[in-house]
Amino acid sequence: MKENERLSIGEAAEFLGVSVDTLRRWDASGKLKAQRSEGNHRYYFLADLKRFRADLDVIGQAWAASEQAPELPDEYYCERADRFTTRLERFGMLLLSAGTIPEKIVSLLIAVTGEIGDNSFAHNIGNWPDVPGIFFVYDINQHLVVLADRGQGVLKTLRRVKPSLENDYDALQTAFTEYLSGRSPERRGNGLKLVREISEENPIGLYFQSGIAVVQIPKQLGKFKIENTLRNIRGTFARIEF
């Protein structure tokens, strides 16, 4: 595709992973203005769509970090776990049919995405501070997945099984490296250990923040590291590259 290539509204909807109706709404509200042909049909320049898509990361960060929850298009928001599972399955099928990534990596990527998204629901059920659910966007062309929630964060939820945890850094260290045997007071799946193992050994990169602590695992094979940042996120924010 060339940068100045024109896409119809249907093609643009497919490119961004949203519906045609959403694009019409965005056009009306000015969020993403369409061009108009001589026959008054909407069209989009590929370069504009690419720029808009680069903002997915920013939208996810805003969803996780802002005081008040920003409004999200339906396509980016999973209020309940069953919607997340349905969209996750569709993401997997799309990747398989695209055929650009080996099936083994698709399987592992879906497990990693599923684990991180499901954690948000499993650990916040009945305790969402304001808006329930998660931000979940994937982009097959950019090889990117973004997940975010406005939940309680890893430190607070992990303290239920390990009360001695003092800060976000230690919470992420425990979540990603330590096997918790606790069957009570709640069952823990040790899923973030799975995420680390898969990401370290396969071409799947991870940026995962909760509180002020960030875990990073490079896309090319490499070990995970944790560091503190200045900006706080109460819930969690994850970017997965594949």
Next chain:
Amino acid sequence: MIIELKKFGITLVSRPAGREAFSAIRPLLKSGESVRVDFRGILAATPSWVDEFLTLLLEHTGDVELMPTDNASVLATLRVLAEANQGPVADLSREFLHS
């Protein structure tokens, strides 16, 4: 009997879904019958779903065998379960990985 997990979907992710899957299969389980779990046709599985399903299955019938699979996420999940928990699910996972 053989339980084909693909009947519950191709992405087996959450603990509640694992519990639901067991509830669905439970009326079909005869007491004392050995059960084989078939992962064929699955795209991805996570420790939460597999732990929940196998824990309930093992509580119901002690005689469970995991059928061979080369699904990468299932193998990674079983490695985590083998290391994480002391108990029947960990034993079953270890037995599978060492066979």
